[in-house]
Amino acid sequence: MNKNLLYRNIPKVDILLENIKIQELIETYGRETVVETIREALESLRAYIKECDAEENALERINSLVSDIEKKVISINTPDIRSVINGTGTILHTNLGRAPISPKHMQYVAEIATGYSNLEYNLEEGKRGERYSHFEKLLCKITGAEAAMAVNNNAAAVMLILNTLGKGKEIIVSRGELVEIGGKFRVPDVMEQSGASLVEVGTTNKTHFADYEQAITEETGALLKVHTSNYRIVGFTDKVSIEELVPLGEKYHLPVIEDLGSGVLIDLSKYGLTYEPTVQDSIRHGADIVCFSGDKLLGGAQAGIIVGKKAYIDKMKKNQMTRALRIDKFTAATLDVILHEYLSEERAIQNIPALHMITESLEDVTKRAKSLQRMLRQMKPKAEIVLEKCESQIGGGSLPLERIESMAVTIKPNCITTAELEERMRHLPIPIIPRTMNDKIILDVRTIEQRFFKTIVQELKESHIFEEKA
Numbered sequence: 001m002n003k004n005l006l007y008r009n010i011p012k013v014d015i016l017l018e019n020i021k022i023q024e025l026i027e028t029y030g031r032e033t034v035v036e037t038i039r040e041a042l043e044s045l046r047a048y049i050k051e052c053d054a055e056e057n058a059l060e061r062i063n064s065l066v067s068d069i070e071k072k073v074i075s076i077n078t079p080d081i082r083s084v085i086n087g088t089g090t091i092l093h094t095n096l097g098r099a100p101i102s103p104k105h106m107q108y109v110a111e112i113a114t115g116y117s118n119l120e121y122n123l124e125e126g127k128r129g130e131r132y133s134h135f136e137k138l139l140c141k142i143t144g145a146e147a148a149m150a151v152n153n154n155a156a157a158v159m160l161i162l163n164t165l166g167k168g169k170e171i172i173v174s175r176g177e178l179v180e181i182g183g184k185f186r187v188p189d190v191m192e193q194s195g196a197s198l199v200e201v202g203t204t205n206k207t208h209f210a211d212y213e214q215a216i217t218e219e220t221g222a223l224l225k226v227h228t229s230n231y232r233i234v235g236f237t238d239k240v241s242i243e244e245l246v247p248l249g250e251k252y253h254l255p256v257i258e259d260l261g262s263g264v265l266i267d268l269s270k271y272g273l274t275y276e277p278t279v280q281d282s283i284r285h286g287a288d289i290v291c292f293s294g295d296k297l298l299g300g301a302q303a304g305i306i307v308g309k310k311a312y313i314d315k316m317k318k319n320q321m322t323r324a325l326r327i328d329k330f331t332a333a334t335l336d337v338i339l340h341e342y343l344s345e346e347r348a349i350q351n352i353p354a355l356h357m358i359t360e361s362l363e364d365v366t367k368r369a370k371s372l373q374r375m376l377r378q379m380k381p382k383a384e385i386v387l388e389k390c391e392s393q394i395g396g397g398s399l400p401l402e403r404i405e406s407m408a409v410t411i412k413p414n415c416i417t418t419a420e421l422e423e424r425m426r427h428l429p430i431p432i433i434p435r436t437m438n439d440k441i442i443l444d445v446r447t448i449e450q451r452f453f454k455t456i457v458q459e460l461k462e463s464h465i466f467e468e469k470a
């Protein structure tokens, strides 16, 4: 093999720049990126030839140079965060962005965000307004609280609450409620960052009323309950409910705080799920401050929502820390539009994707699964496409033991391995993230909205995904 001849076959930069395809790329993406990409492509091509021992492979690489450059330039210019199709059946999948927002709600948010808005402008009075005002009344109406606000996420809400009510003081919390929320974040550590010191009472499995009372001293700033979102302590257990804790707080003039984690606003037991204490329950039982996530069971944007007694919320709004934790206009607009859906429970269930997925009947999921199966079979794939019962999970650290009966489209490829298929699905333009079980691809249809069915079929077809060589 004459390597010198191969090197001479590599086009020079000047020649490449005259290529019509390359000129189009420059037109669209700018000269700088294209020239840089050309230089890198040439360098890697030379390195390849140096190592290469089959001439036809080297020639193939030289021939595909322009299209390789094109692919690279397009890839550099494509934003990295993109849509994926969630076939895992985990509804609030934290790695996949938790609660999806409906296109209709997002269209509203897009209108707000693409122009100016009254985010902090009071249109009645023609002067400065408050960014929480837009949904504060609504949150109060829905939850029964006196006042409300929102910050960046629930971890921030916990930190702000404790910093405002417990800085330099002691906060009493049960040992059974010291939660790690994923990504190695521990609620107790977040709490320590607030400047409050935690006083842990009880044991992992049992905490009694007297444990709280005995721990109260001059230094106590508040009593705290944390929802054990992502785990359950079962067996020989005891805990003090919010109803029991509230009178204790009153007796010693201490605020009672509840971190509900998921913060569901609808009693999901009506839809066959395990009863989860709602935010309304907590307020009704007299909690002074309740906080919860905006993108867990609420089904909205990432946020930490704080509701409760006005005197405490006012203090938090004035805390300097609030400025560092504040929500932006995207979040404010998203919360505003989503919370409006909660004015009617039926509307919320219908229009908020996460709630719709959680409550969709097995019958309806099965109907949709059949339709996806039919569409997939029509493309005559080299694979077996079979319906199979499966179980969805809520995810996001909510209702950890809950399993919802669901229907999956399973795929068993004939010419490639299941692992290969899974990898290929992950590399599609709109990646499909399935589960694999018993050497089959499982697509739980509960978390796949109808509008993605066509995309799935088209992608699988165009990528020749079931062929030995894709």
Ligand SMILES: *Cc1c(COP(=O)(O)O)cnc(C)c1O
Pocket (backbone or CB within 6 Å): 153, 154, 155, 156, 158, 179, 181, 187, 226, 227, 228, 229, 230, 259, 260, 261, 262, 292, 293, 294, 295, 303, 304, 396, 397
């Ligand atoms: C999820 C969770 C948090 C953190 O909420 P983010 O919105 O993810 O910051 C805090 N406390 C509890 C109990 C939780 O379940």
